[in-house]
Amino acid sequence: MPHSSGGGSHSGGSSGGSFGGGSSHGSGHSSSRSHVYNTYHPGTHRYVYYSHGKPKYYYSNSKVDSPVAAIIFLGIMALIWLIATMPAIKTMCHIPHKLSLDYDTQIIIEDNIDVLSEREEIRLMSVFEDFQEKTGITPALITVDNTEWKDYYYNPSQYAYDLYVNRFEDERHWLFMYSTNMENPADVILTPYDEMSSHQDFDDWYWEGMQGNDTDRILDAQFTSQFNDVVQKQLMARTKYSISDAFINGLLTISPKIMKFSIPSGALLFILIFIGIPVGYFGGLAISLIGDVKKSKALRCPTDEEKPQEDSCEYCEGIYVHGIHESCPHCGAPIKKWTELNACPYCKKIGDKITVKSRYRNGTPSRRMYWIECGYCGTAQRHDDNSGFKTRERAIQAWNNAAVLKEG
Ligand SMILES: [Zn+2]
Ligand SMILES: [Zn+2]
Numbered sequence: 001m002p003h004s005s006g007g008g009s010h011s012g013g014s015s016g017g018s019f020g021g022g023s024s025h026g027s028g029h030s031s032s033r034s035h036v037y038n039t040y041h042p043g044t045h046r047y048v049y050y051s052h053g054k055p056k057y058y059y060s061n062s063k064v065d066s067p068v069a070a071i072i073f074l075g076i077m078a079l080i081w082l083i084a085t086m087p088a089i090k091t092m093c094h095i096p097h098k099l100s101l102d103y104d105t106q107i108i109i110e111d112n113i114d115v116l117s118e119r120e121e122i123r124l125m126s127v128f129e130d131f132q133e134k135t136g137i138t139p140a141l142i143t144v145d146n147t148e149w150k151d152y153y154y155n156p157s158q159y160a161y162d163l164y165v166n167r168f169e170d171e172r173h174w175l176f177m178y179s180t181n182m183e184n185p186a187d188v189i190l191t192p193y194d195e196m197s198s199h200q201d202f203d204d205w206y207w208e209g210m211q212g213n214d215t216d217r218i219l220d221a222q223f224t225s226q227f228n229d230v231v232q233k234q235l236m237a238r239t240k241y242s243i244s245d246a247f248i249n250g251l252l253t254i255s256p257k258i259m260k261f262s263i264p265s266g267a268l269l270f271i272l273i274f275i276g277i278p279v280g281y282f283g284g285l286a287i288s289l290i291g292d293v294k295k296s297k298a299l300r301c302p303t304d305e306e307k308p309q310e311d312s313c314e315y316c317e318g319i320y321v322h323g324i325h326e327s328c329p330h331c332g333a334p335i336k337k338w339t340e341l342n343a344c345p346y347c348k349k350i351g352d353k354i355t356v357k358s359r360y361r362n363g364t365p366s367r368r369m370y371w372i373e374c375g376y377c378g379t380a381q382r383h384d385d386n387s388g389f390k391t392r393e394r395a396i397q398a399w400n401n402a403a404v405l406k407e408g
Helices: 068-092 118-135 156-167 185-190 221-236 243-258 265-296 392-407
Strands: 003-009 012-015 045-051 054-060 109-111 138-145 173-180 206-211 310-312 319-321 354-361 364-374
Touching (some): 003 156, 054 319, 068 265, 138 156, 138 243, 206 221, 354 392
Antiparallel strands (some): 003 012, 003 206, 045 054, 354 364
16 A cells, blocks of 8 residues: 655645654673682682783682683674674665566656746656656655635545555655645635745645555655655745645655665664664674684693693604693694703613602791702702702702703
8 A cells, every 4th residue: 555755735834754763672691600710829720722812811719711612602692693784784774676667657747726837848758757767656646726625624644645546556656735725715815824934825735645555665654754854845845846846856856876775864863772782792702802812722731820831843843841741732743752860960860750859947838948859869958058959940940950960
């Protein structure tokens, strides 16, 4: 069924057609994870993963969970959201397709009250033809006297509706009804003085656009309201514009852009709020989880608080942590046999029985002391004051230095 594209009258402004939107509802996603620190916290373990050939450490009481499932979930949520909101977006965007002209496309200009000159009718016809050629929509103009409908209809819109359905069997016309008072100028009394404007013979006029349903994708709210504004303004300024001028200029105003794709500013705002923000949210969450993919592949280090022994691969020069890899984590090459401690400077033996020992001085964990003991000969390498070294590295260094000195 056709519906109003808007209209107006001498005593009122223009009115727009109707426009509907859609709404959707969705849910969020949250996850809880164990604390991950960048520095050592008591009770946490040290984990190592590799990035750009270097070890990266984090501290947590358990390895970071793989975020792959969460990322897939977020991706599916974003996709469902896009699919759910796409029909509303498509409706809001202007995506015009020319209507096929396989219907009765004869253009009707029916001036029942002689308000159009012959020249005006010829010009109207040519503009209507151009519009039809471009859009596939057939414009029509019918002028009537107010007495034709005023006693039988509540408003010009109802009358224009009947005009449309009586004249056209299709839904591809755009009918303009113009009605004025040619026989009974008594209506002038009902009009406020200040609206009688400058021209001497006041006429009580109405106009209405009636568009078939098939024209909706082309004649959407943004274009009908542009058209209505031009027509109403020019009909109000009758000293400058004729009735035909108003409809011609209305069509010429919307013609250049009407068959082009466009996104109205209202739709842009809708897209930003209903697409940009949720997709940005899901996307941001997904991106924040990508870093966890590497973390979830981390290995627990042999030490928690102290930095573990690192070495570089002989083949790729990538740096790795000792004691947790069978082969280079960067290139897969076999790792050279590594011994943290040199041979015992006293018995010259090398092996598992040479160990790093530690104890708390005065029972205070923060004052841990280290030394090396050889299980083969019983030698203990300690600091000069016999209390041990403050770090494991220093103890190992001292042991190895002593071993090298003894070798020499
Ligand atoms: Zn390597
Ligand atoms: Zn020894």
